[in-house]
Amino acid sequence: MTLLLTGATGFLGRALLPLLAQRDDVVALHRPGTDPPDVGHLDGGHPDGAAPPEAGRVRWVAQDLAAPLSEQLPARIDGVLHVAQSRRYREFPDGALDVMDVNTMATTRLLDYCRRAGGATFVYASTGAVSGAGRKAIREDDPPAPGNLYAISKHAGEQVVAQYRPLFCAHSLRYFFIYGPGQEGMMMPGIIGRVASGQEVQLAGADGISLNPVYAGDAARATAAALELDESATINVAGPETVSIRQIAEIIGGEAGKAPTFENVAEQPDFVASIDLMTSLLGAPTTTPREGLARMVAAG
Numbered sequence: 266m267t268l269l270l271t272g273a274t275g276f277l278g279r280a281l282l283p284l285l286a287q288r289d290d291v292v293a294l295h296r297p298g299t300d301p302p303d304v305g306h307l308d309g310g311h312p313d314g315a316a317p318p319e320a321g322r323v324r325w326v327a328q329d330l331a332a333p334l335s336e337q338l339p340a341r342i343d344g345v346l347h348v349a350q351s352r353r354y355r356e357f358p359d360g361a362l363d364v365m366d367v368n369t370m371a372t373t374r375l376l377d378y379c380r381r382a383g384g385a386t387f388v389y390a391s392t393g394a395v396s397g398a399g400r401k402a403i404r405e406d407d408p409p410a411p412g413n414l415y416a417i418s419k420h421a422g423e424q425v426v427a428q429y430r431p432l433f434c435a436h437s438l439r440y441f442f443i444y445g446p447g448q449e450g451m452m453m454p455g456i457i458g459r460v461a462s463g464q465e466v467q468l469a470g471a472d473g474i475s476l477n478p479v480y481a482g483d484a485a486r487a488t489a490a491a492l493e494l495d496e497s498a499t500i501n502v503a504g505p506e507t508v509s510i511r512q513i514a515e516i517i518g519g520e521a522g523k524a525p526t527f528e529n530v531a532e533q534p535d536f537v538a539s540i541d542l543m544t545s546l547l548g549a550p551t552t553t554p555r556e557g558l559a560r561m562v563a564a565g
Contacts, residue, residue: 268492269342270294271330271375272349274302276448277390277440280485281348286322292339294328294349301325331366334374344386344492345379347372354415361414368418369425376429386434388491389426391419393441393501398474398534405439405499405542423499430497438488441503441538445481445557446564453478456510457517457561460525466514470532473510477503477537480552487547494546503538504557505550516555520562 266289272278273293279302285291295301326337330349351367353360372389379387396403397410411417423437444453459466467473479487479502487502508516514525540550 266290266343267292267339267341269338269345269375269378271328271345271347271371272390273325274299275349276445276481277348277443277484277488279447280445280481281346281488282323284485284489285346289322289343291323292342293323293325294330295325297327297329299327330371331363334378338378338382340382342379342382342384344384344388345375346388346390346488346492347375348388348390348488350390351415351418357414364414364418365421368415369421372422373425376425376435380429380432384433386492386494387426387429387436388488389422389435389437390488391423391437391439391499392416393439393503393536393538395420395423395439398536400534402537402539403501404539405501427497434494435497436491436494437499438491439499439501439538440479440484441501441536442476442478443481443484444478444561446561448481448561453513453558453561456514457521457558460514460517460523461521463523463526465526465528466510467528467530468510469530471529472512474533475507475509475535475537477505477507477540478554478557479504479550480557483550483552487543487550490547498542498546500542500546501538501540502543502547503540503550504552504554505540506553507537508554513554513558516558517562520559 268289269292271294273282274295328335351364353363394416395409395411396407409420411420426435426437429435448454518525
């Protein structure tokens with residue numbers, strides 16, 4: 266098969282590309298003005314990553330996802346995996362246009378490209394934030410409750426994906442707190458940095474929110490497995506165990522040899538995803554928070 270992968274140089278994309286290229290030819294998109302990585306150095310972004318892909322199975326194409334699609338994309342395609350997202354998701358209102366362009370409008374352009382190029386499958390990287398937080402495990406059929414522009418843009422993308430389901434298999438995967446070695450600027454590396462530097466870790470309530478984060482390798486395997494589904498689906502992608510922020514900091518402290526300190530702030534609702542559908546359709550996640558965090562700390 267020939268697959269198109271957006272976000273190939275991002276955190277999830279780096280874990281996913283080697284899995285795809287083990288079997289299929291991949292057209293991988295990168296931002297204009299940047300050099301794509303040497304595929305021989307791609308290992309999934311974590312110690313248990315897949316073997317690096319063969320250079321001949323990956324073709325890089327420069328593409329600004331806020332612009333019309335490049336004429337260098339293949340005329341025929343078997344599937345599209347849109348895992349890119351706007352880098353400006355935290356910059357409201359200054360980044361609002363980019364967020365909507367990349368997360369929603371680019372999704373529409375890529376769905377139309379998939380249709381015109383004869384694709385059979387489209388996989389869209391959404392977010393658990395579409396569902397909002399709550400006191401019980403979040404299910405895929407819970408009413409959507411996006412609380413910010415980023416989540417709204419992803420929910421809008423999901424709505425467009427749903428419109429194309431009569432034409433081909435079109436899936437929306439809602440990821441919950443992807444983490445792993447090599448990640449920057451997100452929750453887990455932030456907590457690691459605070460523990461390592463002796464800064465207090467904030468807890469919303471006595472132990473902080475509870476969540477079931479998904480390790481990058483498990484997220485990548487679930488994403489690749491979506492290509493095999495025969496019917497369109499919206500699926501949570503989360504980890505096998507629920508942990509609190511206090512437990513996360515204590516695991517990190519144990520691995521780093523430094524006891525964490527805490528600051529209590531106002532209580533917030535939990536963010537735990539049901540993984541029943543993921544387990545039955547994509548395979549169960551296997552990496553526990555203790556295993557995943559230990560790898561992050563060891564990687565430095």
